[in-house]
Amino acid sequence: MANEVPSGSSNASATIGAIAALGMLAAPTAVSVANAQRGRAPRTAESAEVRCIGASADTGAAKETRPGTRKPARTPGLHAHPGDVEPAASRLAEGEMRAHYIDVGQGVATLYEFSCGVVLVDTGGEVNGVFDSDRALENYLDQFFLARPELSRTIDLLVLSHPHIDHAHGAPLVTSKYTVKNVVTDGLLKDPHGQSYSGSEQQQALEEWAKAHAKLETISTKKVPKGGKTDGVIDPIACAGQDPQIRVLWGASEEQPEGWSDAAFKDANNHSVALRVDFGKASFLTTGDLEVDAVRSVVALHGTSHALDADVWEVSHHGSANGTNQAILDAITPQIATLGTGDPARTTGGAFTAFAFGHPREDAVDLILGSLTRKRPDIHVLAATGQKEFESIDVNEALCATGWDGTVVITGRGDGTYSVQTER
Ligand SMILES: [Zn+2]
Numbered sequence: 498m499a500n501e502v503p504s505g506s507s508n509a510s511a512t513i514g515a516i517a518a519l520g521m522l523a524a525p526t527a528v529s530v531a532n533a534q535r536g537r538a539p540r541t542a543e544s545a546e547v548r549c550i551g552a553s554a555d556t557g558a559a560k561e562t563r564p565g566t567r568k569p570a571r572t573p574g575l576h577a578h579p580g581d582v583e584p585a586a587s588r589l590a591e592g593e594m595r596a597h598y599i600d601v602g603q604g605v606a607t608l609y610e611f612s613c614g615v616v617l618v619d620t621g622g623e624v625n626g627v628f629d630s631d632r633a634l635e636n637y638l639d640q641f642f643l644a645r646p647e648l649s650r651t652i653d654l655l656v657l658s659h660p661h662i663d664h665a666h667g668a669p670l671v672t673s674k675y676t677v678k679n680v681v682t683d684g685l686l687k688d689p690h691g692q693s694y695s696g697s698e699q700q701q702a703l704e705e706w707a708k709a710h711a712k713l714e715t716i717s718t719k720k721v722p723k724g725g726k727t728d729g730v731i732d733p734i735a736c737a738g739q740d741p742q743i744r745v746l747w748g749a750s751e752e753q754p755e756g757w758s759d760a761a762f763k764d765a766n767n768h769s770v771a772l773r774v775d776f777g778k779a780s781f782l783t784t785g786d787l788e789v790d791a792v793r794s795v796v797a798l799h800g801t802s803h804a805l806d807a808d809v810w811e812v813s814h815h816g817s818a819n820g821t822n823q824a825i826l827d828a829i830t831p832q833i834a835t836l837g838t839g840d841p842a843r844t845t846g847g848a849f850t851a852f853a854f855g856h857p858r859e860d861a862v863d864l865i866l867g868s869l870t871r872k873r874p875d876i877h878v879l880a881a882t883g884q885k886e887f888e889s890i891d892v893n894e895a896l897c898a899t900g901w902d903g904t905v906v907i908t909g910r911g912d913g914t915y916s917v918q919t920e921r
């Protein structure tokens with residue numbers, strides 16, 4: 498829980514603790530794929546070496562290198578073969594887990610890695626003439642499993658937050674290439690007028706597949722009590738030592754909740770599965786694409802239970818203006834936040850890009866930055882003032898975005914400390 502974190506969370510100038518200088522990410526980079534598709538050479542090993550954030554100028558904190566974990570940088574991605582990846586380079590230390598916010602362009606795919614298994618929440622992403630999230634996701638997962646061969650390419654739980662294509666696109670790929678043991682969805686395939694959503698086809702196919710090949714649970718909000726819901730499908734992970742606790746905090750609403758507009762009820766975003774991972778004193782929360790009507794309901798449901806009080810928040814709806822309000826920030830009190838967005842500088846690719854949507858929106862970014870209690874080295878990035886309208890901003894609070902940073906990997910420890918690595 499955020500309030501129990503011993504690493505200085507109450508200190509507004511605290512930096513991200515216990516920096517682990519692990520060299521580059523073990524898995525190849527989505528940006529390498531994108532570069533290749535643009536006909537450019539992949540980034541060199543040197544330039545692609547990840548930067549750890551948190552060694553801020555105000556403390557001059559030295560990076561900590563843990564014995565046996567630092568590996569020389571390697572050329573990332575495209576031509577990786579088994580010999581390119583040393584499992585030891587990405588092996589978790591005892592008492593660690595990782596959340597991999599994979600760069601799938603405009604969309605979400607988040608891999609939670611534990612010592613004995615993994616959970617994948619959403620499958621991306623942005624697929625157009627200039628970016629292919631399926632290839633980015635497959636490359637990343639392939640390299641991940643090369644580094645963790647004992648997991649036998651098995652995903653213990655696959656969650657689709659909701660049936661929009663920027664979350665559901667890669668679901669057929671995932672079930673065809675990897676072993677999936679449990680599936681959680683919101684069970685929603687059509688809006689109240691009988692219209693399908695952009696990812697209904699993929700979600701329906703996944704649910705049909707899961708009925709035959711895995712265990713399936715669909716999350717209805719009326720089955721989610723204050724504090725959240727868990728069971729053997731939602732939390733199939735049972736690791737020796739520090740065992741993660743996984744629960745869902747939201748799902749589909751069959752009946753229109755009080756206070757919701759008709760448009761909000763019709764929008765699949767508001768029926769997103771929200772998921773929380775606790776790992777000792779470390780905590781991670783993802784709220785799908787929930788917008789403000791549903792955000793109000795989620796805050797009202799969980800109220801004083803502290804179920805929303807998490808250290809690391811994957812921000813609702815890609816940092817859209819309608820996904821964040823002060824009430825949910827006050828409930829979460831995040832130290833670190835992440836955004837699943839495409840590169841806002843990618844101005845081609847059509848309607849389903851960060852550029853076309855105007856993600857992340859500067860108003861939401863400002864609100865989030867005002868709540869974060871951790872710092873990162875200053876970056877100069879783009880935030881939107883409207884659709885296709887961006888301006889440069891400086892960020893030095895611990896907000897990471899896949900569209901700014903590439904893949905973001907956050908290591909959490911049972912003692913409530915965190916390290917962050919970014920691809921660029
Ligand atoms: Zn989305």
Ligand SMILES: [Zn+2]
Nearest residue numbers: 661765766786
């Ligand atoms: Zn959505």
